[in-house]
Ligand SMILES: Cc1cc2nc3c(=O)[nH]c(=O)nc-3n(C[C@H](O)[C@H](O)[C@H](O)COP(=O)(O)OP(=O)(O)OC[C@H]3O[C@@H](n4cnc5c(N)ncnc54)[C@H](O)[C@@H]3O)c2cc1C
Ligand code: SF4
């Protein structure tokens with residue numbers, strides 16, 4: 001008699017054809033979409049002509065090109081998304097090449113990564129495009145445009161246009177509307193207009209919404225002395241602002257609202273992830289391996305920047321001449337590996353392959369600090385509605401931070417995770433209304449689940465083999 | 479235990495009932511050998527999520543409640559095969575074509591089958607229910623040549639199927655026997671709300687219309703249906719969603735007593751001392767003269783899997799489903815129910831509020847001024863609060879005054895408790 005029942009290996013995956021998007025005939029050819037895409041194409045042509053051309057009016061042509069692309073994209077989004085109801089928001093996501101790591105996604109990733117490489121290391125290649133923005137730069141900052149101006153301009157347009165897409169897509173969900181509007185306003189106002197207007201007023205180009213450890217240079221001796229040396233009281237005010245923002249406001253707000261107050265309402269990186277990155281949010285890996293990597297890498301980056309900051313200050317104090325240029329070298333490395341390669345090239349360039357929050361999840365030191373606090377000492381938690389979860393997996397799939405939300409929901413547990421940026425999308429996509437982002441009345445009860453009679457039922461048995469074997473262990477050793 | 483080997487528990491069916499039982503059993507019996515056999519898939523997946531795979535919201539692997547490695551970690555052997563025969567006396571079963579497996583304890587968690595009521599043409603190519611991965615496969619194939627689809631039977635799966643077809647641009651006609659959508663379960667106003675929603679979504683809904691026959695195109699494929707009104711509707715796909723019935727064939731074949739489902743006592747044990755049954759397929763025998771209890775939703779499958787595991791592990795418990803609850807979604811409209819709603823309890827009354835746009839409502843069902851049921855459309859309510867109110871028979875006045883305690887809508891959503899309370903209170907007098 002043969003006994004079956006050997007361990008099945010994980011690679012013994014059932015292969016189901018299951019879906020055949022080929023038979024999809026979803027209506028997408030409305031006149032709004034056609035008009036919008038037409039504008040985008042015309043805009044691209046105009047931009048190309050302006051970059052390559054020599055004629056008089058190339059600057060005007062370029063600006064018209066930028067405008068047409070933005071308006072065309074905005075129009076297309078409105079036309080597409082206003083036709084959909086919320087439950088159909090994610091129709092076909094995994095059938096589209098661009099959204100499911102297909103060939104289009106790879107092409108996009110190569111293009112975006114290439115853009116960052118050129119921007120950081122070969123900016124002269126962008127010169128002709130950059131100068132198309134001279135009139136805008138003169139208007140805002142009183143100077144000619146440089147490649148960073150171009151970057152800020154394109155970035156802000158992306159946040160606004162894709163932000164509009166979010167607004168139409170989530171029109172029935174006030175939480176999504178408010179936080180998207182907030183991200184758009186902070187990007188436009190505080191991360192783009194204000195710093196340039198300050199330049200125009202001959203003040204330091206200062207970003208009010210970035211502080212240490214995300215914006216490390218403000219607390220480096222060079223940054224501090226530059227601000228302090230600025231004539232008029234503004235420089236000192238900005239210094240105080242930075243200090244209060246990182247040392248007082250951040251912990252207080254994180255206590256009351258979790259890290260979302262920053263990551264999903266204010267931050268520019270978050271702003272891009274939640275707008276441009278929204279169509280790609282489901283690509284984040286949900287595996288426990290990814291979680292393990294995340295915990296190592298994000299705190300490693302935090303350690304890196306803390307060490308660097310400490311070294312440059314020690315060096316500047318003049319008490320440790322033996323340090324030599326170590327601090328400077330470390331801060332150069334940090335700028336290259338973390339500031340440029342990680343947050344830019346990989347963080348944004350790899351959106352189409354790894355999802356929208358790679359930097360926020362694996363790298364951002366600000367997220368690391370707030371995450372620790374959120375996990376240990378914050379009123380924020382996502383609560384689970386009793387036994388209503390049907391384990392469908394929508395929440396986990398659309399969590400951009402790769403949190404396996406379902407693992408908690410199906411046990412009836414609150415979700416209290418360092419990495420959760422409180423985007424609220426898990427709650428929005430759950431078809432059974434199971435998840436709710438809440439600020440409790442105290443931080444003490446954040447880990448507690450509901451107290452209904454099904455609590456015992458939902459509390460799952462332990463999963464790790466070590467846990468399952470523990471009783472045996474105890475027997476052997478006692 | 480045989481011949482000094484570890485006790486071997488075999489679970490047939492890896493749905494919510496089967497896999498809950500397997501995990502719970504592992505917890506209670508760390509040393510046992512546990513095998514879970516299922517013909518549909520190796521790894522458990524979430525059945526209610528099938529539609530999202532079709533819609534492209536998720537891939538199949540995203541519907542698995544646990545990472546694959548979990549099953550290896552907890553040492554639960556997964557076997558993908560159909561169980562053909564069970565030798566109850568000899569405690570062994572045949573798996574697949576030739577293999578024999580011995581067991582000490584056996585759980586049948588076989589799920590359900592879509593109903594077919596003997597319609598002429600019900601077995602033609604292109605006619606199917608929507609229950610399993612195989613159904614999804616079959617449907618995908620049929621849709622390649624489908625210009626129009628007909629769905630027979632209302633209910634939750636009917637509307638899911640309609641939404642799925644609609645997403646591929648296929649026009650859908652729904653044949654529903656009732657006079658208003660799902661009004662055998664939903665109260666009148668809510669049923670009318672759903673009916674209006676379905677029509678607004680552009681589905682061709684035919685009420686008080688039944689299927690008479692499916693027409694063969696001459697090659698064994700469906701080409702049209704004929705309805706009870708004599709109308710003929712050309713279609714290549716016919717979805718049968720007129721409910722499901724417990725899957726009892728296997729139990730019947732091996733001589734276990736069956737009624738509507740596999741008959742079990744309150745601890746979910748069958749008449750054979752080494753066999754249990756749980757989930758959709760089980761029928762819990764009632765007191766003499768009472769109808770047996772068949773429950774076919776997700777959470778009852780989970781609770782039953784848990785109780786069956788306790789029995790198998792040697793510490794039997796009586797199954798107590800507690801206060802009934804369920805939830806679903808009709809297109810964009812979320813629906814939650816707690817306790818007794820629309821069950822015609824003698825002496826029941828209900829207070830009802832509906833939002834002006836007809837896209838949200840709340841109903842409190844009460845008897846002798848105590849709450850017995852809640853039905854919500856387009857609102858999210860807190861399970862634990864509704865459950866407690868009903869379990870403790872909370873006075874309906876108290877409930878109305880404390881509605882905000884039960885509010886589970888996301889932040890920034892407009893709170894309407896005062897308006898709702900006024901409307902409900904007004905109907906109490
Ligand atoms: C499309 C759809 C949507 C649903 N949505 C919801 C919802 O939103 N909420 C809700 O509460 N409920 C929902 N349900 C109902 C819910 O899914 C079921 O109640 C639940 O899945 C039943 O679980 P189970 O473990 O009893 O059986 P199943 O999930 O049916 O699992 C039984 C398994 O046993 C296998 N099997 C049967 N016979 C054999 C054999 N002889 N050998 C080997 N394997 C065998 C079957 O192939 C199947 O895989 C839905 C059902 C469907 C079909
Ligand atoms: S858990 Fe939910 S709120 Fe938190 S990051 Fe993930 S999707 Fe956003």
Ligand code: SF4
Nearest residue numbers: 389392393395409430
């Ligand atoms: S919480 Fe909601 S989205 Fe997540 S698995 Fe459960 S039912 Fe699905």
